[in-house]
Amino acid sequence: MIDFKWNQKEKAIARTAFDKAFQNECNHIIEAAKERLNNLSDPKEIWRLEDYLSKKRKQIDQKYDYRYSVLIRVFGVLVYEGWIEMKDLEGLKEEKLQRIRFVAEGLKD
Amino acid sequence: MIDFKWNQKEKAIARTAFDKAFQNECNHIIEAAKERLNNLSDPKEIWRLEDYLSKKRKQIDQKYDYRYSVLIRVFGVLVYEGWIEMKDLEGLKEEKLQRIRFVAEGLKD
Numbered sequence: 001m002i003d004f005k006w007n008q009k010e011k012a013i014a015r016t017a018f019d020k021a022f023q024n025e026c027n028h029i030i031e032a033a034k035e036r037l038n039n040l041s042d043p044k045e046i047w048r049l050e051d052y053l054s055k056k057r058k059q060i061d062q063k064y065d066y067r068y069s070v071l072i073r074v075f076g077v078l079v080y081e082g083w084i085e086m087k088d089l090e091g092l093k094e095e096k097l098q099r100i101r102f103v104a105e106g107l108k109d
Numbered sequence: 110m111i112d113f114k115w116n117q118k119e120k121a122i123a124r125t126a127f128d129k130a131f132q133n134e135c136n137h138i139i140e141a142a143k144e145r146l147n148n149l150s151d152p153k154e155i156w157r158l159e160d161y162l163s164k165k166r167k168q169i170d171q172k173y174d175y176r177y178s179v180l181i182r183v184f185g186v187l188v189y190e191g192w193i194e195m196k197d198l199e200g201l202k203e204e205k206l207q208r209i210r211f212v213a214e215g216l217k218d
Contacts (some may be wrong), residue, residue: 017181026152033155034146043135046142047166 004096005069013091014071021083022064029056072096076103113205115177122200123180130192131173138165181205185212 006014038050067072078084079100086104089097115123145158174183187193188209195213198206 023152026155030146030149030152030155033158034143037139037143037146040139042141043132046135046139046162049142050159050162050166053155053162057156057159 003069004072004076004093004099006071010092010096013089014075015066017075017078017084017088018064018066019047020088022060024083025060025081029053072099073103075100077107079104080107111210113181113202115180119201119205122198123184124175126184126187126193126197127173127175127180129197130187131169134169134190135190171217177201181208182212184209186216188213189216 030071033049033053036052037046040046056109063074065071075084075089079086079089080103086097086101089100092100113204142158142162145161146155149155158178172181172183172186184198186194188195188198193208195206198209201209
């Protein structure tokens with residue numbers, strides 16, 4: 001991946017978009033957890049919720065990596081998965097936006 | 110611990126009481142999980158729910174041990190913790206009931 005430089009304005013945009021995606025995905029997990037809790041047919045199925053949360057935690061720890069060296073790919077994934085939209089990244093230089101779109105599009109295949 | 114013999118009738122009583130305690134405790138965990146989910150001040154606190162469930166799962170795996178060699182102690186703990194009452198064990202021989210009461214009382218100190 002190309003090692004882009006990020007200026008202060010871009011860093012602020014990136015941070016805001018990153019945090020937004022994180023909040024959105026956590027909120028989604030909370031809603032999914034509530035739904036699972038409200039639809040248990042057997043009390044011991046509670047452990048499936050633990051399995052679900054444990055899996056999500058690992059995925060999230062792995063996905064939300066705010067190193068500038070990997071951020072383009074991270075944003076591509078977050079856009080592909082729908083946690084943010086390309087408009088949340090407006091203000092980044094066009095070469096970065098192109099690359100993020102490219103990653104997001106590539107994941108569709 | 111004394112190695113008691115369990116006749117068929119006692120085995121049936123023990124199984125019912127054991128399952129009742131398990132259901133009661135799982136239901137309690139479900140309610141606690143719902144309360145935690147409904148009172149999150151920050152989305153990322155969802156991981157505290159995972160920590161809670163993970164801890165409870167380990168405790169439950171350890172506690173609900175249906176080997177006859179340890180069942181007296183298990184029932185003592187379940188009575189002490191309130192997941193069943195002594196009356197759920199009615200029909201067990203008096204020497205077992207005494208021993209279970211003794212374990213439950215001992216845990217209070």
